[in-house]
Amino acid sequence: MLSNLKPQAPDSILKLIEEFKADTRQGKIDLGVGVYKDPQGVTPVMRAVKAAEQRIWETQTTKAYTGLAGETDYRDAMARMVLRDVPSDRLASLATVGGTGAIRQALELARLANPGVTVHVSNPTWPNHLSIMKFMGLPFVEYRYFDAETRGVDFDGLKADIAKAGKGDIVLLHGCCHNPTGANLTPEQWAEIAAILEKSGAIPLIDLAYQGFGDGLDADAEATRLIAARLPEVLIAASCSKNFGIYRERTGILFALAENSAARDLAQGSMAFLNRQNYSFPPDHGSRIVSTILTDEALRADWAAELEEVRNTMLGLRAQLASELRDLSGSDRFDFIGQHRGMFSRLGATPEQVQKLKTDAAIYMVGDSRLNIAGLNQHTVPVLARAIIDAGI
Structure with missing residues (x-):
């Protein structure tokens, strides 16, 4: 029976993750998977989550x-x-x-x-x-x-x-x-x-x-x-x-x-x-x-405060990237990055330009040119901005 199964097309984002892992170049940048990362490249466990888990561990009496x-x-x-x-x-x-x-x-x-x-x-x-x-x-x-x-x-x-x-x-x-x-x-x-x-x-x-x-x-x-x-x-x-x-x-x-x-x-x-x-x-x-x-009032307040830190970090990265691209391109054509919201922006690049970013600069993003802003930090933003200009985007 199982031999009758047909191969399934791999998920494009999961495939991109594997390609990124296999890339041995130093300084590679992952802007593909939709996960928040802090400036150190870590997806942290939020403070309130740790505190809640501790409370659950101490008080939970059943797994029914x-x-x-x-x-x-x-x-x-x-x-x-x-x-x-x-x-x-x-x-x-x-x-x-x-x-x-x-x-x-x-x-x-x-x-x-x-x-x-x-x-x-x-x-x-x-x-x-x-x-x-x-x-x-x-x-x-x-x-x-x-x-x-x-x-x-x-x-x-x-x-x-x-x-x-x-x-x-x-x-x-x-x-x-x-x-x-x-x-x-x-x-x-x-x-x-x-x-x-x-x-x-x-x-x-x-x-x-x-x-x-x-x-x-x-x-x-x-x-x-x-x-x-x-x-x-x-x-x-x-x-x-x-x-x-x-x-x-x-x-x-x-x-x-x-x-x-x-x-x-x-x-x-x-x-x-x-x-x-x-x-x-x-x-x-x-x-x-x-x-x-x-x-819980205290846990909710701490969670909301940390969530605001996450949001403002992404907004800061958006503003920095838009500014870098404005300076390098001499135009405002990338200002939309600062106006977009959330983790993602679509650059409007061709699949060939996205491939060039990966081949020449070890910068990974989805083929439709969706980039995960949260995959950046203040040091990698200038690297991405230069690569975008060099790729002719």
């Missing part, structure tokens, strides 16, 4: 199963962090295996509710969005998002395309820190999107993977809150990997905002059913870390 939907404390704490004002009579929630698991379960839920669903997804988007939908056999269409000329959002194209979504279709939106481009929508643009979705009856699925990495913990959730306040049905997939730094704990959550309490109960039961079919009970350690931090 949790509920199918995960622990209530975690789901409630995350609802307050993401939505602030929680419409509890309309909100269903589900602990998931990371933000990726939340996306998968959201799409499974959408298909259960509407077997003929089509998903509308930004061009470009996180490649795993497309990979999951293709594997599931879900039909999807792309809507315009990134303007390659300005390196900003093609908002007129976006509006025209998402207006074509039908009633009951899914429109997949990045809540903040768009991956892979770093180009974000303004509050005014989000309000226009809400109006389009209100008119069409399409359902937004918001991928909120980077809350706290852009303009701040609350500011990054404002678009999601606006959509939730305006529309009767909303799906939200959130991740704790980045803002809590617990990547390997695979801690995510799916929210389903329903039109009324009866629909909420149906959604809650269906979501628990989906967990049961997939992995039964969700992992608990990461979610218990998160709930311990979010429900």
